Amino acid sequence: AQSVTQPDIHITVSEGASLELRCNYSYGATPYLFWYVQSPGQGLQLLLKYFSGDTLVQGIKGFEAEFKRSQSSFNLRKPSVHWSDAAEYFCAVGARNQGGKLIFGQGTELSVKP
Amino acid sequence: NAGVMQNPRHLVRRRGQEARLRCSPMKGHSHVYWYRQLPEEGLKFMVYLQKENIIDESGMPKERFSAEFPKEGPSILRIQQVVRGDSAAYFCASSPVGGAHQETQYFGPGTRLLVL
Numbered sequence: 001a002q003s004v005t006q007p008d009i010h011i012t013v014s015e016g017a018s019l020e021l022r023c024n025y026s027y028g029a030t031p032y033l034f035w036y037v038q039s040p041g042q043g044l045q046l047l048l049k050y051f052s053g054d055t056l057v058q059g060i061k062g063f064e065a066e067f068k069r070s071q072s073s074f075n076l077r078k079p080s081v082h083w084s085d086a087a088e089y090f091c092a093v094g095a096r097n098q099g100g101k102l103i104f105g106q107g108t109e110l111s112v113k114p
Numbered sequence: 115n116a117g118v119m120q121n122p123r124h125l126v127r128r129r130g131q132e133a134r135l136r137c138s139p140m141k142g143h144s145h146v147y148w149y150r151q152l153p154e155e156g157l158k159f160m161v162y163l164q165k166e167n168i169i170d171e172s173g174m175p176k177e178r179f180s181a182e183f184p185k186e187g188p189s190i191l192r193i194q195q196v197v198r199g200d201s202a203a204y205f206c207a208s209s210p211v212g213g214a215h216q217e218t219q220y221f222g223p224g225t226r227l228l229v230l
Contacts, residue, residue: 004156041226045221
């Protein structure tokens with residue numbers, strides 16, 4: 001069965017430090033991959049997506065992610081974290097034979113220390 | 115272009131009452147998806163609809179839950195005889211094209227349902 005794993009439930013980084021949030025997926029075919037961010041009490045905002053082509057994708061707010069087929073991973077990175085990045089981050093997977101539904105990881109909550 | 119709209123943003127119901135959640139997709143989008151987020155969990159797919167059609171309802175509980183997306187008006191997620199376990203955030207997403215084309219889904223702000 002398809003699944004998405006975000007191994008880190010909660011991460012704390014200092015402002016200005018680099019960030020990497022992990023995402024691993026289990027799926028038989030080439031997936032479509034997404035990262036969304038959710039601020040408290042809010043909806044989900046799309047950060048970036050991978051459908052095909054260049055495996056390093058750039059998103060909004062200075063985020064990037066790299067698709068590594070051999071590792072079944074799609075980790076999210078940011079070189080320098082800002083206090084406003086504190087939020088919950090969700091990795092999601094979709095696929096052609098999955099119809100329209102996305103499968104989400106459980107999320108990683110990011111805290112930023114001043 | 116307004117985003118996906120959901121109302122109400124917060125809904126309180128007593129056990130046994132009905133809850134109706136509304137979702138207006140982005141302009142030009144004809145595909146709607148509903149997801150549920152239980153406390154401390156990720157989002158779980160419930161149902162995927164096009165205008166007047168249910169495409170995939172594999173994530174819908176078998177009883178008490180129903181969804182529709184009429185030709186005119188918003189999509190409605192209806193929960194009959196609510197129980198405390200229905201307390202969750204319900205998110206709607208829309209896309210211009212769905213299914214195999216896997217267009218990006220854009221999410222609304224959610225409806226937080228609390229069942230007393």
